[in-house]
Amino acid sequence: MLGEYRITGRGAAEISASVERAVGSGELEPGQPLPPMRELAERLGVNPNTVAAAYRTLRERGVIETAGRRGSRVRAKPATTGREFIRVEVPEGVRDVSAGNPDPGLLPALGPVFAAAAEQGDREPVLYGDDPVEPDLVRRARAELDADGVPDGPVAVTSGSLDAMERVLTTHLRPGDAVAVEDPGWGSLLDLVPALGLRTVAVGVDDEGPLPDDVRRVLEGGARALVVTDRAQNPTGAAVSATRACALRSVLRDHPRTLLIEDDHGHRIVDLPLHPLAGTTHSWAFVRSAAKACGPDLRLAVLTGDAVTLDRVRGRQRLGPGWVSRITQRAVARLWADGAVDAHAVAAEYGRRRDRLLGALAERGVAAHGRSGMNVWIPVPDETGAVARLLHAGWAVAPGARFRVSAPPGIRITVSTLTEGDIGPLADAVAAAVGPGVGAGPGQLRNYV
Numbered sequence: 001m002l003g004e005y006r007i008t009g010r011g012a013a014e015i016s017a018s019v020e021r022a023v024g025s026g027e028l029e030p031g032q033p034l035p036p037m038r039e040l041a042e043r044l045g046v047n048p049n050t051v052a053a054a055y056r057t058l059r060e061r062g063v064i065e066t067a068g069r070r071g072s073r074v075r076a077k078p079a080t081t082g083r084e085f086i087r088v089e090v091p092e093g094v095r096d097v098s099a100g101n102p103d104p105g106l107l108p109a110l111g112p113v114f115a116a117a118a119e120q121g122d123r124e125p126v127l128y129g130d131d132p133v134e135p136d137l138v139r140r141a142r143a144e145l146d147a148d149g150v151p152d153g154p155v156a157v158t159s160g161s162l163d164a165m166e167r168v169l170t171t172h173l174r175p176g177d178a179v180a181v182e183d184p185g186w187g188s189l190l191d192l193v194p195a196l197g198l199r200t201v202a203v204g205v206d207d208e209g210p211l212p213d214d215v216r217r218v219l220e221g222g223a224r225a226l227v228v229t230d231r232a233q234n235p236t237g238a239a240v241s242a243t244r245a246c247a248l249r250s251v252l253r254d255h256p257r258t259l260l261i262e263d264d265h266g267h268r269i270v271d272l273p274l275h276p277l278a279g280t281t282h283s284w285a286f287v288r289s290a291a292k293a294c295g296p297d298l299r300l301a302v303l304t305g306d307a308v309t310l311d312r313v314r315g316r317q318r319l320g321p322g323w324v325s326r327i328t329q330r331a332v333a334r335l336w337a338d339g340a341v342d343a344h345a346v347a348a349e350y351g352r353r354r355d356r357l358l359g360a361l362a363e364r365g366v367a368a369h370g371r372s373g374m375n376v377w378i379p380v381p382d383e384t385g386a387v388a389r390l391l392h393a394g395w396a397v398a399p400g401a402r403f404r405v406s407a408p409p410g411i412r413i414t415v416s417t418l419t420e421g422d423i424g425p426l427a428d429a430v431a432a433a434v435g436p437g438v439g440a441g442p443g444q445l446r447n448y449v
Contacts, residue, residue: 007035010046015054020063023074033073034064059175062194075194088387090396097426098398100234100375102269103416106349107295108340110331117330132314132323133157137333141288141302150286151279154310156303156317157324161263162188164287164303164313166196169225171312172259172283173198178223182210184377184403184410186234186263189227202405205233207371209240212247219251225259226252230274232266232292232373235403235412237354239266239372245275252280259309260284268293270372271347283309290332292374293341300324300332350374353415353423360427366434374416380434383409389433395426 005027009015022028034040037055041048055072058064066072090096138155146152158164169179175197181189183202193200201218203226204211210228219226228248231239240248252258260281264274267288278286285305290298303313317323335341354370361368361378370376380386380400387399390411400410411434418426 007040007044009044009054010050012050012053012057015040015044015046015051016057016063019054019058023063028074030074033071036071059197062197088391088396088399091391094391094394094396095422095426096396097413097415097418098396100398100412100414101296101416102292102374103349106346106416107293108335110295110298113331113334113338113340114327116334117327120330121327126326128322130326132317132326134326134329134333136337137302137329140333140336142304145286145304148274148276150274150276150304151284153286153304153306154314156310156314157329158287158301158303158313158317159299159321159324160291161265161287161289161301162192164285164301165189165227165261165263166192167313167316168259168261168285168303168305168309169193169196169198171309171316173224177225178218178221180215180218180223180226181405182227182229182233182238183405183407184235184400185227185405186229186265187402190403190405200405202407204407205236205238207236207238207369208244209233209238210244210248212244212251215248216251216254219255219258223258225261227261227263228277230262230264230266230276231270231272232375234265234373235375235398235400235410236377237370237373237375239270239272240275240277242273242275245277248277249280252277256281257283262286264288265292266373268341268343269346269350269374271344271351272372278305282306285309285313290335293343293346294332294335298328298332300328350416353418356420356423357413357415357418357427360423361430364427364431366427366431370415374414376413376415377410378413378430378434379408379410381409382434383411386411386433390429393429393433395429 005022007015008018037051038048041051059066063075064072065075133155142155158167176199178199178201179193180201180203181193182205190200201223203214203218215226252260258281260277262276262278269292276286278284283306285303287301287303289301354376357376358368358370368376368378383400387397390397398412400412
């Protein structure tokens with residue numbers, strides 16, 4: 001049943017570790033069945049309850065799944081493998097438009113602000129017991145949140161958006177709880193949910209955000225949490241419109257105990273207005289990262305939410321890393337204070353590149369999506385074939401499998417480094433790779449998912 005691999009161990013922790021190591025190394029493949037608990041217990045010479053405890057640990061870790069009479073098997077996308085490994089190797093001479101990175105040319109210089117922050121640190125060292133958040137950063141973040149209509153609430157600083165989401169999810173949910181996520185959606189979040197022992201339930205998305213009927217269906221089905229990307233949704237570029245926000249608030253008002261998490265992925269790189277859902281439910285959190293506008297290596301996000309949620313997050317943070325470096329916080333505050341990122345200019349530049357590619361694809365009969373941000377999503381009939389043909393043509397794109405739960409195939413192209421001269425050749429290559437008339441028409445991504 002397991003080929004050459006033999007599960008080992010005498011205790012539940014040893015058995016579960018043996019399985020998880022094999023999944024991580026590829027010796028146990030996604031979808032591969034595991035032995036029935038009694039059979040494995042007999043083979044190992046242990047009590048069946050020991051194997052049952054090991055399997056329970058693996059389910060909670062998101063490594064395996066159990067389907068009644070069909071038994072237990074390795075998850076199709078186990079948490080130990082990670083979607084970041086679903087990628088193409090980029091040979092020399094091939095243009096990489098798959099990574100989802102911002103244009104380095106549009107990022108601010110970090111040297112001066114870090115030097116100034118370090119000098120301040122020399123004068124005013126941050127010591128154990130000091131405030132974990134930089135007052136100037138909080139003041140500036142809170143002013144922007146107020147201007148965008150995000151409800152008042154405490155502010156915390158985390159090591160990026162995913163860190164914030166993990167902390168919020170674990171403050172409210174228990175293993176086995178269901179989390180509603182966008183599909184297609186952010187691959188790292190799709191990995192995180194099962195890694196926390198939670199269950200992923202898919203919600204369709206179109207150019208205006210999550211579909212209200214899908215959200216209503218999964219919440220009525222028992223989903224405990226909903227994660228929404230407000231702008232520059234990864235990978236589709238969706239942005240929640242005023243009309244869609246109104247419809248989603250109506251659904252959420254009927255489910256006030258839902259944990260709502262919003263990720264403003266397009267902060268400072270998108271010129272579309274924000275239409276927040278925050279405050280509609282009792283428990284909510286709203287997160288903004290500095291990564292896309294200021295640089296991924298800053299690893300800093302600002303988080304706000306209801307008082308109970310933020311108190312739990314900050315309490316747990318104190319027992320882990322303690323705080324995000326105040327030097328980094330001061331550097332980001334200086335970037336904001338100095339206007340080092342011209343948000344309107346950056347949004348306009350990404351928008352120009354994105355719109356030119358969308359227009360060129362439309363001229364060639366290929367429909368695609370990219371309402372905001374730096375990514376374009378193209379539905380395709382054959383994902384593997386499209387990726388391979390584009391690679392052969394000199395373009396490395398991101399396979400849609402990195403971003404999907406049950407949605408049909410697609411590919412993601414990051415436009416951040418495209419030049420004027422790239423648009424035509426790339427559009428020609430995509431049209432040749434996927435064929436004309438492919439995908440949903442503008443605004444019809446709902447039919448696709």
